[in-house]
Amino acid sequence: MRGFEFAELKAFAAVVERKSFARAAEHLGLSPSALSQTIRQLEGRIGTRLLNRTTRSVAPSASGELLYGRIAPLFREMDAAVAEATEAAGHTTGTLRINTLGIAARTIIAPRLSRFHQAYPEVLLDIVVDDALADIVAGRFDAGIRVGGRLEKDMIAVRLSPDLNMVAVASPGYLAARGVPKTPADLHNHACINWRLQMDGRQYRWEFEKKGQKLEVAVDGPVVTNHADIGIAAALNGLGIAYHFERDGVAEHLAQGRLVQVLAEWSISRPGLFLYYPNRQHRPALLGAFIDCLLDRDLEMERKAG
Numbered sequence: 001m002r003g004f005e006f007a008e009l010k011a012f013a014a015v016v017e018r019k020s021f022a023r024a025a026e027h028l029g030l031s032p033s034a035l036s037q038t039i040r041q042l043e044g045r046i047g048t049r050l051l052n053r054t055t056r057s058v059a060p061s062a063s064g065e066l067l068y069g070r071i072a073p074l075f076r077e078m079d080a081a082v083a084e085a086t087e088a089a090g091h092t093t094g095t096l097r098i099n100t101l102g103i104a105a106r107t108i109i110a111p112r113l114s115r116f117h118q119a120y121p122e123v124l125l126d127i128v129v130d131d132a133l134a135d136i137v138a139g140r141f142d143a144g145i146r147v148g149g150r151l152e153k154d155m156i157a158v159r160l161s162p163d164l165n166m167v168a169v170a171s172p173g174y175l176a177a178r179g180v181p182k183t184p185a186d187l188h189n190h191a192c193i194n195w196r197l198q199m200d201g202r203q204y205r206w207e208f209e210k211k212g213q214k215l216e217v218a219v220d221g222p223v224v225t226n227h228a229d230i231g232i233a234a235a236l237n238g239l240g241i242a243y244h245f246e247r248d249g250v251a252e253h254l255a256q257g258r259l260v261q262v263l264a265e266w267s268i269s270r271p272g273l274f275l276y277y278p279n280r281q282h283r284p285a286l287l288g289a290f291i292d293c294l295l296d297r298d299l300e301m302e303r304k305a306g
Helices: 003-018 021-028 032-046 062-088 102-119 172-178 184-189 228-236 251-255 285-294 300-305
Strands: 051-053 058-060 094-100 123-129 143-147 155-159 164-170 192-195 206-210 213-217 223-225 241-245 260-262 273-278
Touching: 003 021, 003 032, 003 051, 003 062, 021 032, 058 062, 094 102, 094 285, 102 123, 102 143, 102 228, 102 273, 102 285, 164 172, 164 251, 172 260, 184 206, 184 213, 192 228, 223 228, 228 241, 273 285
Parallel strands: 094 123, 094 143, 192 223, 192 241
Antiparallel strands: 051 058, 143 273, 155 273, 164 241, 164 260, 206 213
16 A cells, blocks of 8 residues: 555545544644645545535435454554554553543543653643533544443443432522422422433433432423533522532532532432543553552553652
8 A cells, every 4th residue: 555545545444533634634733725635635535525525514425434444453453553562662651541431520520631741751642522422433532431330241341430419409508498309299380400311412301310210300491501511500590400420529519518418318419430442462561550540550660650
């Protein structure tokens, strides 16, 4: 294969994986116009349209799906081979692509970014925050982070956190004005800050359990969001009751009295956060170093003490 043909295929794969010419161009270090020209050259050489483009989205055509399905595993194998060669030479460099839930990005990754960078200054962390169930293999991510019960099949999983408690919370002012719900059914008489599921756009039905009795409640209120910061802010400002993971910015507000927990005996817990990656014989050393950082293990003795 000639060099320009490889570059065209690499550019095509980048567009498919990032679903955007702008994001793919940034990743490849090209201008969007140069990337568009490269894709046109590839389509002209093959003789068919590979990408369907609108002003808002880009997606592979039927021919593009077939082509991507054949070349993506080859690119993954090449990336793995380069990583192994780099490790054998005693260097830890390259790019690590992580697809993560927002709660993990905020509570686990962000506080440790500086430490990881100090130990591995030549590593580029490409972190995509995505609360949908992304296919990390198709997206060519090295690993993903999800709640334990939502992991993809045939993956190796590493627990990053204890189980996650969900708590229904409201401001003291809201509860003084509207009263305190005693059972989940009482939520029908309250304003609630709802959560929109990113995977399919549905509104989350609040789940509760007490002594083996499980309930799901469809709630209403003045705000629907897919971002925890917005939901918590709405509760702090007295707009209604919110239902969130306790460790995702809620615990501090509870401790300082800005929020009050309700329905505590009905609250549920979820399996903790897990990092997962494809079940391969070889785990890249770079991913292992990242896992060590997230688990607060020694990073190669702080990278040989600097």
